[in-house]
Amino acid sequence: MTSDSRILVVIPAYNEVSNVGRVVEEVRREAPYVDVLVVDDGSADATADASLRAGAIVVKLPFNLGMFEAVRTGFVYADRKGYDIAIQVDADGQHVPREIGALADPVIKEGFDIVVGSRYLESRGYRTPFFRKCGIRLFAWLTSQVLGQRITDTTCGFRSYGRRAIRMFARYDSAEFRDSVGLVILGRAGLRIKEIPVTVRERAGGRSTISTIKAFVYPFDFVLSLVAVLARKRLAIPGGEA
Amino acid sequence: MITPRVERFAIVMSIVLVLIVLDMVRRRKLRERYSLIWLFAVAAMTMLVVWEKLLLSITSLIGATDPSSTLFLFGILFALAILLHLSNKVSDFSTQLRILAKEVAMLNVQLSEVRCARSRREEETRDEEPGLELDRNKATEEGRR
Numbered sequence: 001m002t003s004d005s006r007i008l009v010v011i012p013a014y015n016e017v018s019n020v021g022r023v024v025e026e027v028r029r030e031a032p033y034v035d036v037l038v039v040d041d042g043s044a045d046a047t048a049d050a051s052l053r054a055g056a057i058v059v060k061l062p063f064n065l066g067m068f069e070a071v072r073t074g075f076v077y078a079d080r081k082g083y084d085i086a087i088q089v090d091a092d093g094q095h096v097p098r099e100i101g102a103l104a105d106p107v108i109k110e111g112f113d114i115v116v117g118s119r120y121l122e123s124r125g126y127r128t129p130f131f132r133k134c135g136i137r138l139f140a141w142l143t144s145q146v147l148g149q150r151i152t153d154t155t156c157g158f159r160s161y162g163r164r165a166i167r168m169f170a171r172y173d174s175a176e177f178r179d180s181v182g183l184v185i186l187g188r189a190g191l192r193i194k195e196i197p198v199t200v201r202e203r204a205g206g207r208s209t210i211s212t213i214k215a216f217v218y219p220f221d222f223v224l225s226l227v228a229v230l231a232r233k234r235l236a237i238p239g240g241e242a
Numbered sequence: 243m244i245t246p247r248v249e250r251f252a253i254v255m256s257i258v259l260v261l262i263v264l265d266m267v268r269r270r271k272l273r274e275r276y277s278l279i280w281l282f283a284v285a286a287m288t289m290l291v292v293w294e295k296l297l298l299s300i301t302s303l304i305g306a307t308d309p310s311s312t313l314f315l316f317g318i319l320f321a322l323a324i325l326l327h328l329s330n331k332v333s334d335f336s337t338q339l340r341i342l343a344k345e346v347a348m349l350n351v352q353l354s355e356v357r358c359a360r361s362r363r364e365e366e367t368r369d370e371e372p373g374l375e376l377d378r379n380k381a382t383e384e385g386r387r
Contacts, residue, residue, distance in 0.1 A: 039347075059347045065340055073344045077351070173341055 005084040005108050007034040009100065010074030012067050013091035014041040017050050020091045024054035027089060030097040037077055038091070041070040047091075067157075068182075072169050075161070079170035084108075087160040095158040096199050103160040106194045113165045113191035116151070116183070117158035117198035132215070139222055146230070147187040151195060154183060158198050165191055167238045181225040189235045248310075252291040256284050279327065283320040290316060 009027050013020045024036050038051035042064035051058050059073055071088050078086040085107050089095050099117070106112040120136075139154045161169070168186055187193055263280045266272035272280075290297050290313060301312045 057351065059351045061347045062343050065343055069340055069344070073347055076344055076348060080348070173337060 005104070006082065007031075007085045007087060007100075007104055008074070008078045008081070008083040009034045009036045009087045009089055010071055010078070011036065011038045011051075011056070011089050011091050012041055012070035012074065013038050013043065013047045013051065014064060014067070014070070015043045015045050015047060016091040017043070017045040017047050019093045020047055021050040021054040023089065023091055023093050023097070024051055024056045026093075027097040027100065028055055031100040034087070034100065035083075037074050039070040039074045041065060041067070071157075075166050075169040078166050083166070084163055085160055086166050088157055090157045094200050094202070096201065099158070099198050100160075102196060103158065103198070106196065107160055107162040110194070111162075111192065112194045113162045114183070114186055114193045115160045116153065116193065116195045117156050117200075118151075118153035118195045119156055119198065119200045120152045121195055122197035135215075135219055138219070142223075142226065143183055146184050146226070147193070149187070149193065151183065151193070153195070156198070156200070158200070164237050168235065171238045172235060181222065181229055184226060185229055185235060188229075189237055191237070249291055253288065256288040256291075259284050279324055283324070286320070287313070287316060 009031070011020065011023060011027075020038060024038065027034065027036050036056040038048070038056040038058050040048040040051065040058060040060045042061050048058050048060050057077075059077060061070065061073060065073075074088070075086055085104050087100055087103055089097065089100070095117070103115050103117060106115045120140075136153065136155055140151050143154050144151045165186055168189060168191070169182075183193060260281065263272065263277050263284075267274060267277045290300070294309075297309050297312060301307075301309045304312065304315070306312050306315070
């Protein structure tokens, strides 16, 4: 990593007191050149305090808005503070902070707008439950078709975004920016996307945020959002200062 | 058929509903704009019940055999229209609420940053009297960022 880009690591955290401190510390150790922002998504526990103690900047949402809105709050911060790159890292310790450099590099050196970490581009021993894997395959296939570019993993939350992508997220308030549909919106707007293989660990503690009902509704939500996005006009990339 | 008995009942119901709506507006439980939708719906239903010719012609127009099904149809249509309107409002509100929540969070973080910068500035001016101007400039610059 050689560059003087200002990088912000955005960690959305909802009731992650048992993990978030460790994650923040690891990020700061492995990537001392970044600023770490934890977005506390209305946690009932001491997530914000643990993050502050670990040395992160903390933005505290007044109530739970969901993972994606928490990430976007981080992007609003990055946009207003003029960061060049925002990197999303999960608070549960599943992502490997050592790979932050690899995720930032294509943005800095090759001019990509979004770099998506993929668990399936290379086999690195991450096991996914059967049904979830089917779903992810389907979303990835649909997204690839729409974008005309091979995408293997649309739901992984380990990604980096350049200035143009940050501005898109920060200034368009559309609930459809989540996951793969977000990729479709950004790709259609003309942003360049790259996938790189990443390693994803098993969760260190606590429970995954994906409930059974959500897992059932998700595919319908995805397809509906995708259709809605395709029916709308392409978004223009906002420029200039926030 | 709409018997006089049914007609009386419908009129009484309409009057009760109108009174409830007006009373809610009076107690500021319902905004005038929303009350208008309800009053309009009640007025239309009452008109259908009282003006038998209109009801019968609409009934034959839509191909229903019984005028009462026309009444039901309109009742349900009004309810659906109001529900759709409310869903639309709820969507708007949730977007606005989300934006507000984010802005509040951003303001909080900016506030604490300004406070930090100010307390640092105060410490610096207390600690080292010489070079005071320089330090102050640096701190305000940081506060601005």
